Amino acid sequence: MTKSSLSSYDEMLEADGSTRPAYSGYCEWLKEQPPELLRRKSGEAEAFFRKTGITFNVYGNEDAEERLIPFDMVPRIINAAQWRRLSKGIEQRVRALNAFLHDLYHRQEIVRSGRLPERVLKGNKAFLPQMAGxxxxxxxxxxxxxxxxxxxxEDDFMVLEDNARTPSGVSYMLENRETMMAMFPELFTKVRVREVSDYPRRLARSLAACAPPAASGHKPVVAVLTPGTFNSAYYEHAFLADQMGAELVEGSDLKVENGRVAMRTTRGWQAIDVLYRRVDDDYLDPLSFKPESVLGVSGIMDVYRAGGITIANAPGTGIADDKAIYSFMPEIIEFYTGEKPILANVPTWRCSESDSLAYVLDNLADLVVKEVHGSGGYGMLIGPTSSQREIAMFAEKLRANPDNYIAQPTLSLSTVPIFTKAGLAPRHVDLRPFVLVSPQGIDITPGGLTRVALKKGSLVVNSSQGGGTKDSWVLDD
Structure with a gap:
């Protein structure tokens, strides 16, 4: 393999084509593998994912078809020192996010101080008045x-966005590792990689530690609430419930009884202490939100506020996913921790501000523009890869509703090789570490989900937009 001609930082290779230290053990092993073996293993990995049912649903087309998530067998490797620094920055950010959410639903001191303008909250659909106080x-x-x-x-990691509502993808992190260990067991004796397979056990323990007062005196009962089999992440909901030993429930399996939320079982109705919900706020309780919802359970918010159940994540956390709020995260971190951010934000222009909007409109061809509440790579413009017509159409959207957008520079994302028929080739990646929070502390899984843009030159890593995933390795000291 030769050094990529892209100007991006290559995580495996130095500028002269030599191997970076983090990849030395892996590359030594790789040189010993016959090309035909690697090609066969790549096909085996796809067959394993298909057999296991590791798929997702693609929305936005007529059939909302189910697709296999592409898996690439070249791991993404982070050394122990880099991970320690990342962990400190992630923990700082998560602590600040939790303090910020408590403040928003109580005294709003950050608004009173002038560090966060009231306009980003006013009329924000992700802010839930039902959580106030x-x-x-x-x-x-x-x-x-x-x-x-x-x-x-080398050490330039930045936060692209926060996912504090219902972050997905952890099942793919776990399946990627299981697949790699099944295909190349000898590789894990050569390279010491930190474990991720205990995530479900740690998740169950963390959720149980957040049980409400009503759970005192017994082992907390945990259940996973799914919208159902047609949801894009249903595989993950079922996987996590199974791995945790928790019940997987839908709204039709639940009812409010004697001030508790109970689930239907073969032995009758059983009270739930902690509900890990994978249903959006709007559909959680038809009495408090959308009356037509059949995905949640009527009255759950009253039980919640009375201390009869823990809902994870808490309703109203989606405000922290707002990309306009994201642009204030450096101020938010400093306000609640008294520290400068360890991990920087990507520079962001708020199109709601007239000067920023003017700049963005003048430079659309060079910028990435995103919807404030957007996700999954939908509703965005990548200026350098868009036609003049697409840019002109997007400019009209911006002028019509500037509050709905933020803009960022087109970053030269780092690359990690993928395995292709022609050999290894660099592709852009991002990383989603998963963090568990309980009164006992903050627990960060070593590594996370690496998403990779499989198309040459593409910066969009989302699976819904043609991206794939890789196993993420954090090396032991």
Whole structure:
């Protein structure tokens, strides 16, 4: 393999084509492998994913078809020292996010101080008045967090966005590792990689530690609430419930009984202490939100506020996913921790501000523009890869509703090789570490989900937009 001609930072190779230290053990092993063996193993990995049912649903087309998530067998490797620094930055950010959410639903001191303008909250659909004045059990709002990171240099990691509502993808992190260990067991004796397979056990323990007062005196009962089999992440909901030994439930399996939320079982109705919900706020309780919803359970918010159940993540945490809020994260971190951010934000222009909007409109061809509440790579413009017509159409959207957008520079994301028929070739990646929060502390899984843009030159890593995944390795000291 030769050094990529791209100007991006290559995580495996130095500028002269030599191997970076983190990849030395892997590359030594790789040189010993016959090319035909690697090609066969690549096909085996796809067959394993297909047999296991590791798929997702693609929305936005007529059939919302189910697709296999592409898996690439070249791992993404991070050394122990880099991971320690990243962990400190991630923990700082998650602590600040939790303190910020508590403040938003109580005294809003950050708004009173002038550090966060009131306009970013006013009329924000992710802010839930139903949570005002209420503190979740244990004071935890963000029980499971995914922090999306991008890298542009040796130690230049930046936070691209926060996922504090219902972060997904952890099942792919676990299946990627299981697949790699099944295909190349000898590789894990050569390279010491930190474990991720205990995540479900740690998740179950963390959720149980957040049980409400009503759970005192018995082992907390945990259940996973799914919208159902047609949801894009249903595989993950079922996988995590199974791995945790928790019940997988839908709204039709639940009812409010004697001030508790209970689930239907073969032995009758059983009260739930902690509900790991994978249903959006709007559909959680038809009495409090959308009356037509059949995905949640009527009255759950009353039980929640009375201390009869813990909902993870807490309703209203979606405000922290807002990309306009994201642009204030450096101020938010400093306000609640008294520290400068360890991990930087990507520079961001708020199109709601007239000067920023003017700059963005003048430079659309060079920028990435995103919807404030967007996700999955939908509703965005990547200026350098867009036609003049697409840019002109997007400019009209911006002028019509500037509050709905932020813009960022087009970053030169780092690359990690993927395995192709022609050999190894560099592709852009990001990283989503997963964080568990409980009154006992913050627990960060070593590594996370690496998403990779499989198309040459593409910067979009989302699976819904043609991206794939890799196993993420954090090396032991």
């Amino acid at each position: 209420f503190t979740p059990p244990g004071g935890v709002y963000t029980h499971i967090v995914g922090i999306d990171l991008v890298r542009t240099g």
